Amino acid sequence: IFPPKSSLNPVERERKTERLSLTMMMMITMQYAFWILLIFSISMASSSTIPSLRGPGIGTNYGRYSSNLGAPEIGINYGRYGSNLPPPEALPSLVTSLSIKHVKTFDMDPRITTSFANTGISLSLCIPNDKIPLLSTNLSEADSIIRAFILPYHKTTIITSISVGNEVSLLPQFTPHLVSAVVNVHRAIKRYRLHKKIKVTTTHSLAILSRRFPPSTARFHNSIGESVLKPLVRFLQRTKSPLMVNVYPYLAYKQSFPSIPLDFALFQPVNGSKRRMYRDPYSGVAYTNLFDIMMDSVDSAVKALGLPKIPVVVSEIGWPSSGDPGEVAASLENARVFNQRLVEHLRRGEKKVTVYIFALFDEDQKSGATVEKHWGLLYGNGTKKYDLNISPPV
Numbered sequence: 001i002f003p004p005k006s007s008l009n010p011v012e013r014e015r016k017t018e019r020l021s022l023t024m025m026m027m028i029t030m031q032y033a034f035w036i037l038l039i040f041s042i043s044m045a046s047s048s049t050i051p052s053l054r055g056p057g058i059g060t061n062y063g064r065y066s067s068n069l070g071a072p073e074i075g076i077n078y079g080r081y082g083s084n085l086p087p088p089e090a091l092p093s094l095v096t097s098l099s100i101k102h103v104k105t106f107d108m109d110p111r112i113t114t115s116f117a118n119t120g121i122s123l124s125l126c127i128p129n130d131k132i133p134l135l136s137t138n139l140s141e142a143d144s145i146i147r148a149f150i151l152p153y154h155k156t157t158i159i160t161s162i163s164v165g166n167e168v169s170l171l172p173q174f175t176p177h178l179v180s181a182v183v184n185v186h187r188a189i190k191r192y193r194l195h196k197k198i199k200v201t202t203t204h205s206l207a208i209l210s211r212r213f214p215p216s217t218a219r220f221h222n223s224i225g226e227s228v229l230k231p232l233v234r235f236l237q238r239t240k241s242p243l244m245v246n247v248y249p250y251l252a253y254k255q256s257f258p259s260i261p262l263d264f265a266l267f268q269p270v271n272g273s274k275r276r277m278y279r280d281p282y283s284g285v286a287y288t289n290l291f292d293i294m295m296d297s298v299d300s301a302v303k304a305l306g307l308p309k310i311p312v313v314v315s316e317i318g319w320p321s322s323g324d325p326g327e328v329a330a331s332l333e334n335a336r337v338f339n340q341r342l343v344e345h346l347r348r349g350e351k352k353v354t355v356y357i358f359a360l361f362d363e364d365q366k367s368g369a370t371v372e373k374h375w376g377l378l379y380g381n382g383t384k385k386y387d388l389n390i391s392p393p394v
Contacts, residue, residue: 074343074390075102075124075356077316078112081363082380088115094382095121095360099391104315104356106166108149117156124315124356125149126163126203127185129174135164135184136177142188151192159198162189163244163315167205169224178202179231186239199241202232203315206247209297216283218297219304230305237310242354245298246316249290249338253329262329265290266319267341270348291317291342295353317342318358321385323371330371336386339377343390 076095086094088111095103096119104124105112116123127135127145134141150159164182168174186200206212208229210221220229236243253265261276267289268275278293279286287293295312302310319338323330339357346353362376362385378384 073102073352073354074100074346075104075122075354076100076377077104077106077356077359079106079359079361079363081365082361083364085361085380086382088112090382091115091360092119092121094378097384098377098388102160102354102356103360108145108162110149110153113149113153113157113159116158117153120158122158122160124161124163125159126166129165129168129171132165132168132174132181133177136180139184139187142181142184143191145185146188146192146194150189150194150198154194154198161199161201161241161244163201163203166203167246168202169204169208169228170221175224175228178228179235182232183235186235195239199239201236201241201244203244203246206245206294206298208245209301212294212297214280214282215287215293215296216280216285216300218300220301225301225305230307233302233305233307233310237308242311242313243298243302244313244315246358247291247294247314248317249294250319250329252290252294254327260290262334264288265329266334266338267291267345269341270344289345291345312353314353314355316358317355318375320371320374321362321376322374324369327371330374332386336388339388343388 076098078091088109091103091112092115095101101120102122102124103116104126106126107128108125113123113125131141131145135145150162153159162185164185165174165178168178182200182202186195189195189198189200208220208224209218211217211219219225233243235241249265253260253262264276275288277286277288280296285296287296295314298312299309319335320330321332321335342355342357346355357377359375359377361378361382362374362380364373364380366372376385377388
């Protein structure tokens with residue numbers, strides 16, 4: 001059985017991925033230019049008002065990112081780096097209390113899978129990173145994983161997807177093996193005729209982008225664009241599987257503090273008399289929030305590879321409720337506002353996107369800064385931190 005794992009905290013993963021080598025550091029410098037340009041553009045447009053969200057120039061769903069997944073689905077990430085967290089058997093009732101029907105995990109623990117049997121709640125599972133090299137060359141290993149962690153449970157527990165690793169696209173020990181590992185897991189799933197029910201993919205951080213601004217000109221890093229992401233996206237398109245990306249407006253805001261306006265990162269009120277706006281000079285699409293810019297950047301990077309659009313699932317997104325002294329944006333109220341406006345924003349759009357909020361619980365055993373421990377909708381003991389209306393309108 002795989003040992004219980006959670007995600008690394010979002011800030012740690014972003015930093016770890018973007019500190020791979022001197023070459024990566026040079027690429028990061030280019031990314032800082034993105035924020036400088038964005039800050040300037042938003043500042044210049046900060047007095048602009050948008051009289052109608054459906055007016056000319058406003059992109060579909062306020063952006064143009066791809067989705068053909070039907071109604072928006074709001075899921076939750078379940079990480080386990082916390083002391084005295086509720087046992088897996090308590091999870092279904094806690095998740096149901098939030099009006100959430102989709103859970104994403106960072107492992108394939110049978111105890112968790114079993115706890116969601118016959119609940120109507122779906123699971124997205126994850127194969128640990130260290131399995132990737134062997135999976136890339138050994139189809140029998142992939143078959144063994146499916147037989148041990150999927151076949152005994154799929155008839156009673158709804159399993160919708162398997163992520164082969166988490167945020168490994170830029171890690172040199174995994175990059176050469178990633179596509180082959182994903183393909184082999186899919187072959188194993190297909191052997192048991194579950195490939196239409198359970199999709200196989202992998203999860204990326206936004207660090208895969210070397211250029212993010214303007215969003216219509218976004219590009220993937222040259223080191224992985226043609227060699228990894230192009231064949232991977234082709235595989236996902238062929239198998240009708242989503243591209244999964246972790247999107248964190250809070251991290252983008254924090255990196256640029258205090259220049260990017262907080263309300264731009266928090267989804268400005270729809271009925272505000274004055275709303276900040278950035279218009280992409282090449283596509284003409286107007287943006288009123290940071291999330292849509294980040295999403296359209298991914299969409300444009302796929303297009304730049306010469307590939308058609310692919311549905312994107314936001315595998316992680318959220319806002320911390322507390323941080324170290326001076327991190328005033330990491331607050332309980334901002335976390336509530338961001339997550340509530342995110343839900344409302346997705347429900348308003350003509351095209352929908354599935355997101356998994358990070359995270360179900362605060363995780364006090366995570367190392368590092370205080371902010372890394374406070375992304376949960378619930379405290380570690382299972383009590384709600386704030387009210388969040390996720391239920392779809394009747």
